[in-house]
Amino acid sequence: MSHPLTLQVMDTHAGGDVSRIVTGGIRALPGESVRQQMEYLRDDADGLRKLLLFEPYGIPEMSVDLIVPATDPAADHGYIIMEVMGYPIYSGSNTLCTATALLESGLVPKREGDQSFTLEAPAGRVQVTARVRNGVVEAVTCEGLPSYIDTYRTTIHVPSLGEVTYSVAYSGGFYALVESAQFGFVLSREEESRLAACAHAIVEAIRAEGGFSHYTLGDVGPLPFLHFMGPVEHVAEHFYRSRSATYVHPGVICRSTTGTGTSARLALMHHEGTIQPGDRLETVSLRETAFTGTLTGIRQEGRHTVVENNITGRAYVLARSQIVVNCEDPLVECAGLRHILTDEPIPHE
Structure with a gap:
């Protein structure tokens, strides 16, 4: 050249x-x-x-x-x-x-x-x-991928952490969903490096036990993501809020809560019977930014209840x-x- x-x-x-x-x-x-x-x-x-x-x-x-x-x-x-x-x-x-x-x-x-x-x-x-x-783009709403729960509340032994309870959702990639309170996290920015280290240990342990298969896509590779979940607050009718943090790579916690992480939360909350179509969940990041996920519909795909959803945010x-x-x-x-x-x-x- x-x-x-x-x-x-x-x-x-x-x-x-x-x-x-x-x-x-x-x-x-x-x-x-x-x-x-x-x-x-x-x-x-x-x-x-x-x-x-x-x-x-x-x-x-x-x-x-x-x-x-x-x-x-x-x-x-x-x-x-x-x-x-x-x-x-x-x-x-x-x-x-x-x-x-x-x-x-x-x-x-x-x-x-x-x-x-x-x-x-x-x-x-x-x-x-x-x-x-x-002339200003104030908000964008995009479709999230159809999301579902693959594994609900199972446990795994993580050498540095002990017994860890987690669920697995698919929302564009497979996510381990983990309640932050298990480890005493409040999901503040000061915890970022410890959250990344904790998530990495859990993801590596889950990967060592095997992979996950999508009902139409088949093998989409090893589980890549972990989403820490804070307590859910019922803010108003049909509207909920939760602090969240998404791990994507060794040492990397996303600055946002991520759209796919929010979709995974919607799938879990519906699986647990706490939200229904039309309900919204605002996920709040370590940096106090937020995305809003809306559960727009549900359908059955074999043994999976699939959550249709969209994500709203601003870029x-x-x-x-x-x-x-x-x-x-x-x-x-x-x-x-x-x-x-x-x-x-x-x-x-």
Whole structure:
């Protein structure tokens, strides 16, 4: 490469979780669906994820979302989610950020009031509704993935902790759901490093006992996430609140409560009979940010009661910039990246 190339990006955050949205600088990817394009990135071009999530360009606590053309004719745009642990097929906070970036960049024309559009995630079609007031995107509501309880209140021995009681939900990934009171946590920011260490020990113990299988997707890999649950407060009719914290990677507690973590909580609360369709749960993070999950419906899939839901939050634009990718820089690793860089913008039509 004789000269540096650039990536066009918009940095955003939802609930404190930073998502870097890539809007240009990457060639059109092969694949007949966004899921196949994601698999191509994962298997043949993982250099983009590594470039933007690690030094000198980023940190593991961030996420990256690549805007790609939708393959579903009913969708306006596609997006591929990249995180330190790999390529999740869905993420609530990343969807909130991607939807906001599409509106703020003009890729989706912004209109006053409530407007709806459709995105294609690797998990499939996602309906989005944005509330715009005086040109500002004040809130975004996106569909959460259908969620269910796989395992309810079982125990495991964790060498550093003793007996731990947990449940397992699927909400876009498998989550261990753990009551924070078991360990004396009140879910404050001062506990962040101890929460991460505790969660890591539990996740490793659960992984050692085996994996989990989705009722249609099959094996989706080892359990990656743990969601600490604080006490549930009944705030008003059909409205609940709970402090929460989500572990995603060794040393990393999400700054937000995460959309998929909130969906997992809705599935658990419905399983326990404490909420019904139409009820809302606000999850509050260590940084006092919040997402609101709404239980919109239930259905039966074999032995699983599946919770349909949506997630509401707000994303903020942090920066609009170009990232210079200079493969002659000794700190820049271009393996798995050179072949997808381009001077041309991503085609979106």
